[in-house]
Amino acid sequence: MKPILIFLAGLCFFTLSQAQTIQKDKSAANSAVVSIKQTDSLNLEIEKKEIQLNQKLQDATQTINYLNSVIGSFGQILTILGIFIAVVALALPIIMYQFGIKPSQRALKELESNIDSRLSAYLKETRNKTINQALDDMEHGNLEKKNQAIAYLSITHPEGLSDQQRFKIYSLLVKGSDLPAVRTNLGFILGTTKNEYADLIFKNQVMLKDPVLKAMAYMYYSKTGFLNYRETIAELINSAEKPIEKFVTLITMLGQHSHQDVLTLINDEKLLDLIALSEMDNVMQHAIFVLEHQKLTKEQIEQSYLQQKSDQIASGNSIL
Numbered sequence: 001m002k003p004i005l006i007f008l009a010g011l012c013f014f015t016l017s018q019a020q021t022i023q024k025d026k027s028a029a030n031s032a033v034v035s036i037k038q039t040d041s042l043n044l045e046i047e048k049k050e051i052q053l054n055q056k057l058q059d060a061t062q063t064i065n066y067l068n069s070v071i072g073s074f075g076q077i078l079t080i081l082g083i084f085i086a087v088v089a090l091a092l093p094i095i096m097y098q099f100g101i102k103p104s105q106r107a108l109k110e111l112e113s114n115i116d117s118r119l120s121a122y123l124k125e126t127r128n129k130t131i132n133q134a135l136d137d138m139e140h141g142n143l144e145k146k147n148q149a150i151a152y153l154s155i156t157h158p159e160g161l162s163d164q165q166r167f168k169i170y171s172l173l174v175k176g177s178d179l180p181a182v183r184t185n186l187g188f189i190l191g192t193t194k195n196e197y198a199d200l201i202f203k204n205q206v207m208l209k210d211p212v213l214k215a216m217a218y219m220y221y222s223k224t225g226f227l228n229y230r231e232t233i234a235e236l237i238n239s240a241e242k243p244i245e246k247f248v249t250l251i252t253m254l255g256q257h258s259h260q261d262v263l264t265l266i267n268d269e270k271l272l273d274l275i276a277l278s279e280m281d282n283v284m285q286h287a288i289f290v291l292e293h294q295k296l297t298k299e300q301i302e303q304s305y306l307q308q309k310s311d312q313i314a315s316g317n318s319i320l
Contacts, residue, residue, distance in 0.1 A: 128162065131161070133149075134148075134152050135168050138150070147181075150179075150181050153189060154185055161189070166190060166198075167197060169190045169197070170190065170197035173187065184216070187213050188216055188219070191216050191219055191223070192223070193223075193224075194224040201217075202232070208232075218249050218253050222250070222253035222254045222256065222257050222261070226265065227261075227264065230270070230271070234271060237271065238274050243274050243275055243279075244276075244282055244283060247271065248282070248286045250265065251283075251290055266287055266305065266306035267304050269305055272309055275309075277309065277312060281310065284310045
């Protein structure tokens, strides 16, 4: 009986031992499986980290390369900028001289050489404005303004008037004025040089009924060549109450400007025939006075038509 019990007890002990051993093996196996899983998970994590690290390394490499290229570009830019600044520093004095100092010197020289012409142009412009104002005052101003305008124009050299100013004077003369001084000054100014507006006045017999304009007309004829107005002069002398006075006025005016015109006049049969023979001695006396100042030769006077007319009185003969 005891041996059986001992056997059974040993069998139970063996069974329990085997069961514990199996249980330990299972636990070890489970631990190994868990360890393997943990290792795989760790490997995956490591691979992910490696991938991320490689990506960051690539990004860092690209950033470094970019920064290197930027730094290199800045270096090139700074080099070019330095060269540009050096060129500008060298060229700036030359540029300042060529475009600043030299033009100023040229302008100064031009100013020095043209200052007379510029001053003359300025004075001419100022004079024209003053003349225009005086003409306006003659037309629209009160008596005081008109007298001031007359005083100014009487001391102003009338040559060099613009065409517009001459037309203005012509218009004022055609319109007429109650003041003889106004008509005298306007006629004198307009008749200083030959121009179309003066011709319109001094060839117009209606306008020449004004004694003031008639006196200015003889001055105009003598200045601009009396042969251009020979027909008008003949009408004036022929229509005058005392033709000899007009002829003497004409020869006196001519004597102030041209000895050739005086010589032409004393040989002008048409104009001299308008003078009565009884007045020829007076004409001859005035003519001799004028001719002496013109330095005509005695032969020129003796051969003139005026001398022949004078001789007619002495001889009592008529020239056919």
